Amino acid sequence: MESKLEELKARLREIRDLEGAAALLAWDQHTCMPAGGALARMRQIALLRRLMHERATDPGLGRLLEELRPYEESLPYDSDEASLIRVARRDYEQAVRIPSDFVARLSEHTSATFQVWREAYPAGDFARVRPYLERTLDLSRRLAGFFPGYEHIADPLIDLQDYGVRAETVRAIFAGLREQLVPLVREIIGQPPLDDACLHQFFPEQQQLAFGNEVLRCLGYDFTRGRQDKSPHPFTTSFSIGDVRITTRVAENALDEALFGSIHEAGHGMYEQGIDEKFEGTPLASGASFSVHESQSRLWENLVGRSLSFWRFFYPRLQALFPDQLGNVSLEDFYRAVNKVECSPIRVGADEVTYNLHVLMRFDFELRLLEGELSVRELPEAWNARMAEDLGIMPESDREGVLQDVHWYNGVIGGMFHGYTLGNILSAQFFEAALRAHPEITGEMEAGNFATLLHWLRESIYRHGRKYTTFELVRRVTGDELRIEPYIRYLRKKYGELYNIPDSNVNQTIA
Ligand code: ZN
16 A cells, blocks of 8 residues: 555656646746747646646546555544545546546636636626626536536535535525625714725835835745745745745835735735645645635734734834835824725725625625526626625726626636635634634734744644645634634624724624
């Protein structure tokens, strides 16, 4: 069995190495490649993906995994070896169910849709991309069809991002969340708005980047095993556990853009940097799921980065760097500015309270589209109606509505959006568990010390990589199922104070 396990590891390492090489080509494409390299780069990445897919679906790999089944069953579920075989088998079984010609067709269709969306989006011209989106819906249904026996047609699509999470489970969690969020938003909007003008002055790029780097270093992002570059859309990418890179974008008239974007990506990055080195070169060497990944970026961005404790330490430093802009702005006013709640039609950049309402509607639409309850043609109207209902606003055009997110125009419909909100819910549940274990964390943050928190996250979550599914991990870390209560408690307390919502309302927390 030893030799078979070694053979498995060798095969998996090759797949990981091809993945790493493709990721490096993509990183270069998005950070520093001259425009003239675009065509050749697409070809190069496509070739690596093809080689990866060939190796990932090789019948020899399937046989090896079968031969290792008795060995896996003889080991404890959470042992490294059993987990490696289990996760490798899951990847293999998912990969072989989808015929190669379908993969090629879907990828061709996705590229074509993306090209059309790139022009339709700025023009707000949904009609132009609609036939493509109809075909995407059809292909998404067919993709689900390769995994018969599902409860809900979205389940197989969710499984590809977040294994074991069921659509009906998410639907129930989200219904409870919406019941809490809609009234909270109403209460907040009924109060005088907070003033964030101090963030919208001129802040030179170099100083913003220098400050951001100081923050990231302090939080614990390891620059000897990573780096930060600029890209139009910030992202995190890992070539190995020892090389996890992040990107940011800077707006010289908006101080929050680069800063919170960088902290967000560093959260993803610290997760990947914290995976146990012994998983290097295996499929265990990445985050548990899209949801858990997002829980970490949001935990660092919001629960840490937008907290008063954090700014008690960093604000004097920021003021020293920008005395003309912030010299007369108090800590409290700055804290209020970075937590301003505003009903806007755009998901990206939405505040903590309204953000999830954007996600919840997308998730509902995905389910109804896949179920055949909603057609692509009806989507813009349904979109606008839901915006009015939940946030009391109306998008000015489809550019601010149904066209705003690239996801459906650059992939399939289903499986992605729920992860943003599960991530937010989990960020609060994990943070509460961390504070229970180490109540000193809040005081340490005020002194610019994040070591206890980072260490706890590494021990509880990061080091395990992909060993556990989302729900398995939640149970292990918190001793409980995934719940919305910690998140609601967090939002009600923080925004109740920020917006002077009367205590009687704040105390109406759910049991
Ligand atoms: Zn993220």
